[in-house]
Amino acid sequence: MHATAAAALNATPTGSREAWGWRGRTLSRPVTTSSGEGWLRLVSAPADKACGKLWEGPQEAEQLMPAAVPRPRLRERRTWTDGEHGYLAELYDKITASTITTHEPILREAPYLDNAWWDELSTALDTIAIVPSDRVTVRQEYLDRAMPQYLGIPIDTKVPAWTTAHGDLHWANLTNPGPTLLDWEGWGRAPAGYDAALLHAYSLLVPETAAQIRQHLGHILSTSTGRFAELVVITELLQTTTRGDNLDLEGPLRARLARLSG
Template sequence: MFTAPEPAVAERMLSARGHACALLGLADTTGGEVWGYAGRTLSGAVHTPTGATAWLRLVSDSQGKSGGKLWEGPREAERFLPPAVPRPRLVGLCDWSAGGWDYRAEHYEFVASWPVARSPVLHPLHQHADLPDTWWQGLHRALAHLARIRTGRQAVREQYIRRRLPEFTGVTPGEITWATAHGDLHWANLTGPELTLLDWEGWGAAPLGYDAAHLYLHSLPVPDVAERVRMEFAHVLDTPDGWIGELTACTEILQAAPRVPFYAALADGVRQHLSRLQEAGSRT
C-alpha cells in the first residue's frame, strides 16, 4: 500500500521477516513485499511446509513501546469476531525482541482474492470497483454482524471527536451513537470479487456510520463508485447519528493530509463534501 521505507528500515524488516519464517516454520519468498506506513509493517506471501501458500504479516515497534490497540487488534479479531465477518484467519503468531525493536509475526491463511485497489483511495485512471450486487450484499451483512459485537476496544476515542470535530468542521457534537466498526474501511482493505475484509489492527467502537463514511470518502475520485457507496449506505449516512460518523471520518482525513500523500490528494474533495455536510446540518 505504501512505498518501501528508507534502506536501513527495509533491511531490518526483511531480516526480521526471515527470522519470523524460521520461528513459524514457513518458507520465505522474494519480491511482492507489501509495506505499511514508514515500514512499520511488512506483509507478503510465504509457503507452509506442505507447499501451500500462506500470508505473513510482520509488525515492529521500538522496544518497550509495543502493545496496545493496534498491536493486539488482529489477535483480538480472531478471538472475538464471528465467522460471518469474512476475514483472513490467523493461524499462528510469535513475538520477539532484537536490536532495540519489538516484533510480532502473524501467520494467516492465504486469501486468493486481490484487494479492490492497491491504494486506499480509488483512482479513475488506474482502478475501478466494478463489483457485483452480491459483493455489496456481503458487505452489508459483514458490517451488520460486526456492529453487534460488544467490545471495550475503541476505533475512535470520544475525546478525539469532541476535541477535533469543532476544530476541523465547526460542529460541536452532542450525544454520539456508537457501533463496533472495522476502523479502516477503504479499497485496499476490501477484496473482490469475493469479499474479504483485511487489516484488523484498529477495529472497535466508532460513531454510527463511520465505516460507510470512510468508504465513501475514499471513493470520491470515482464519482460513480462514490454514488454507489452513498446509495448502499444512505440508511445510515443520511441520519443525524450517521452525520456525526461522517464528520469524524472527514476530520481524520483532513488531519492526516499534511503527512500522508494520498490523503493530501483527497483533501480538496473531502473539504467540498464537508461543506455540503455542514450545509445539510444547518438545515436540521
C-alpha cells in the same frame, strides 16, 4: 527479521512478492507451510511501543469476530524483542483475491463491484457493528478537540450512537472477488456508521463509486448518525492533510463538508 519469523513459524517464503505497509511499518510475503499456503505478516515497532491496541487487534478479532465476517483467519503469532525494536509475526490463511487498490487507500478509478459484493459488504458491516468490545477506535475526547478545529464550524461533538467498527475500511483493505476485510489492527468502538463513512470519503475522487456507496450503504449513511460519522471521518482526514497525507482529498472533503453542513 522476516526470515527469522518464517523460521520460527516453520514457513518458507515463496516467490518475490513483497507487500510493505504504511511507511514501512509492516512487511508481508506469501509462504508455504506444512498445512498449505499462507501469508506471513511482520510488524515492527520501537520496543517500548510493541504492545497495546494495534498489537493485539488481529488476535482479538480472531477470537471475537463471528466466523461469518469475511477475513483472513489467523493461524499463529509470535512476538519478540531484538535490541531497540519489537516484532510481531502473524501467519494467516492466504487470500487469493486481489485488493481493490494496491498501494494506497484512496480510490482513483471505478472498480466493477456487482450487487452481491455490496450486499456481502453491507451484511459484514452490520455484523461487525453489534460485536461487543471494549476496544476503542475513536475517542470522544479527540472529537471534542478536533472537530471544531478542522471542520471550522460550530458543532455538537457528542457522538449520538456508538457501535463496533473495523476502523480502517478503505480500498487497499478490501478484495474483489470478495469482499474480504483485511487488517484488523484498529477495530473497536466508533461512531455508528464510521466504516461506511470512511470508505465513502476515500471514494470521493470517483463520484460513480461514491454514489454506489450511498446507494448500497444508505441504511447506514442516510441517517443522522451516518451524517455525524461522515463529519468525524472528514475531521480525521483533514487533519492528515496538515501532515502532508491525502492531499488529493482535501478539496472533495471540504465540498462534502459544505454539503453536509449546509
